[in-house]
Amino acid sequence: MPHPAVVRAGVEIVPLCDAVGPMGHQIARPLDELFGGPDHPVWQRHDRTAPWTLHFHSYLLRTPGGRTVLVDTCLGGEDSPAASWAPVPGRLAAELAAAGTRPEEVDTVVLTHLHSDHASGSLAADGTTPAFPNARYLVQQREVDWLRATGSPMLAAVVDPLTAGGCLDAVPGPLRLTPELALLPTPGHTPGHQSLAVGERQLVVAGDVVLHPVQLTDPAAGYLYDEDQPAATATRTRLLAELAEADGLLATAHFADPFSRVR
Numbered sequence: 001m002p003h004p005a006v007v008r009a010g011v012e013i014v015p016l017c018d019a020v021g022p023m024g025h026q027i028a029r030p031l032d033e034l035f036g037g038p039d040h041p042v043w044q045r046h047d048r049t050a051p052w053t054l055h056f057h058s059y060l061l062r063t064p065g066g067r068t069v070l071v072d073t074c075l076g077g078e079d080s081p082a083a084s085w086a087p088v089p090g091r092l093a094a095e096l097a098a099a100g101t102r103p104e105e106v107d108t109v110v111l112t113h114l115h116s117d118h119a120s121g122s123l124a125a126d127g128t129t130p131a132f133p134n135a136r137y138l139v140q141q142r143e144v145d146w147l148r149a150t151g152s153p154m155l156a157a158v159v160d161p162l163t164a165g166g167c168l169d170a171v172p173g174p175l176r177l178t179p180e181l182a183l184l185p186t187p188g189h190t191p192g193h194q195s196l197a198v199g200e201r202q203l204v205v206a207g208d209v210v211l212h213p214v215q216l217t218d219p220a221a222g223y224l225y226d227e228d229q230p231a232a233t234a235t236r237t238r239l240l241a242e243l244a245e246a247d248g249l250l251a252t253a254h255f256a257d258p259f260s261r262v263r
């Protein structure tokens with residue numbers, strides 16, 4: 001059963017589930033090592049032995065003005081850079097079709113960040129043609145700079161072909177896309193991580209700012225694989241406070257339920 005869409009600020013937000021599965025052995029760790037560390041007080045309130053089954057969500061947004069925006073392209077095919085640790089292939093194309101949208105109709109692809117489980121479905125199976133041929137792909141300039149500094153395989157797999165195709169826009173900071181939608185830099189998980197805000201925080205599609213529900217209990221329960229843990233905690237704390245203030249919904253990449261109320 002697909003998850004139902006929601007409407008906020010006149011924008012329809014449709015969750016698409018690319019895949020579901022555990023994290024592969026290479027980087028799998030006990031939950032309390034991944035979030036906050038075994039001594040963190042959050043583990044007095046949550047079951048540290050529960051398995052972590054990741055969902056891999058993308059979000060389709062349709063605005064009143066007729067824009068069609070996709071946030072994240074998830075895992076991609078069998079040969080995805082994520083294949084070493086995540087369940088591939090993703091089923092985004094089928095999910096998009098089930099939502100009644102053709103790839104040609106997507107005019108904007110927002111990549112929250114350039115980890116392999118968020119951007120690997122950006123190209124068609126040939127590895128060179130954009131999977132969304134009429135879309136501008138938006139990523140923060142800081143994210144691209146970080147990838148170049150670290151020599152990530154995502155450069156050859158995603159950034160370079162999108163750049164060669166002339167469809168990648170490296171954005172230097174916040175950006176208003178439509179009257180209802182705005183890109184917000186949300187650094188920490190990666191240096192150039194960004195989120196997509198709907199309305200005045202009525203809903204935020206927040207990629208990996210919040211990875212596991214224990215971080216709703218305590219946003220200071222940092223994630224082992226955040227690039228900059230203090231920055232990630234500051235971003236998470238601020239975003240959750242803004243959503244609570246606005247009674248907004250948090251749309252995450254990896255929760256089982258795509259939308260979370262924040263209190």
Ligand SMILES: [Zn+2]
Nearest residue numbers: 115117208253
């Ligand atoms: Zn992720």
